[in-house]
Amino acid sequence: MFSKVALILLVFFLISCGQEGKSVSDKVVNETKESVFIVEGLACGKSSIGTGVLISNGILTNAHVIAGTEKLEVIDVNGARSETYLISVDFETDLALLRDPGFSQPRLQTAEPKEKQRGSLIVGGKGFVNSVPVKISRLLKIVIADIYGEGKHTRSGMELSAEVISGDSGGPIINIKGQIIGLIFSRSTIQDGVSYGISSAEFTKVTESYDLSGVSSGKCRE
Structure with a gap:
């Protein structure tokens, strides 16, 4: 019995690792770009x-x-x-x-991010929608000021191996199924090829309650 259970667990582990190690197919990337x-x-x-x-x-x-x-x-x-x-x-x-x-x-669906997971970042910083391959280096709790540099706030996020540019902010990080696992928001100022994303777990902050008549966009950033 033990050997059968161990074998099943091993097969499951190998399948899981294989899924996380896969790159996003061109078909999924192209379908995602439409959204x-x-x-x-x-x-x-x-x-x-x-x-x-x-x-x-x-x-x-x-x-x-x-x-x-x-x-x-x-x-x-x-x-x-x-x-x-x-x-x-x-x-x-x-x-x-x-x-x-x-x-x-199509409206894209969300999924939970996983450490060491590979995916694609779909962005428009170059003036057109294109894709950038990414890998989640680690999941982490990010303690950071708000967008105006005030206070200290914690958000669920991820560190990525990905090169991003101005205009890419807000681009979805997708898994091999085309599901959104995060949203890019920044790049490292001290290390090339390192960027940061907001976990899909945080999306409910703006999706559960909204006003179709419109809300204030706040003040301009300096």
């Missing part, structure tokens, strides 16, 4: 650019992307523009939810 957008806003006379992803409640992005914006547009993978507005925001967790203008693209 990812470049987010453009105007904040205090300056352009603000980031990335957003379509989920069941709206378009998820970073709060620092939309802070202080007076006008917001999203641009799809084909270059089509649509106006939108903010319906939920959490400045401490750096998450924001934009109104879905009525897109027909």
Whole structure:
């Protein structure tokens, strides 16, 4: 009996490791790109650019992307523009939810991230939607100020081996099934090729309660 149980556990372990070690297929990446957008806003006379992803409640992005914006547009993978507005925001967790203008693209589902998991980051920082391979180096609790540099707040997050640029903020980190396991929000200032994401466990901060009539985008960031 012990040997059979041990064999089953070994097979399960090998399957699990195989799943986490796989790269995201081109098919899944291309399908996911359809649901990812470049987010453009105007904040205090300056352009603000980031990335957003379509989920069941709206378009998820970073709060620092939309802070202080007076006008917001999203641009799809084909270059089509649509106006939108903010319906939920959490400045401490750096998450924001934009109104879905009525897109027909698939709404992406979420899943829990795992350490050493490989995936892809879908971003729009280069002016078009593209993918960057990533690996979760470790899961961690990140103690950080809010988007205005005030206070100390804890968020569930992850350290990634990935190179990101300005405009990639808000891009979804997906697993091999195309599920969102996190949202990129920053890169390391001291180590090349290291970036940080917000865990999907935090998304409820903006998805469980929102106002379809719109909410304030707060003040501009300095």
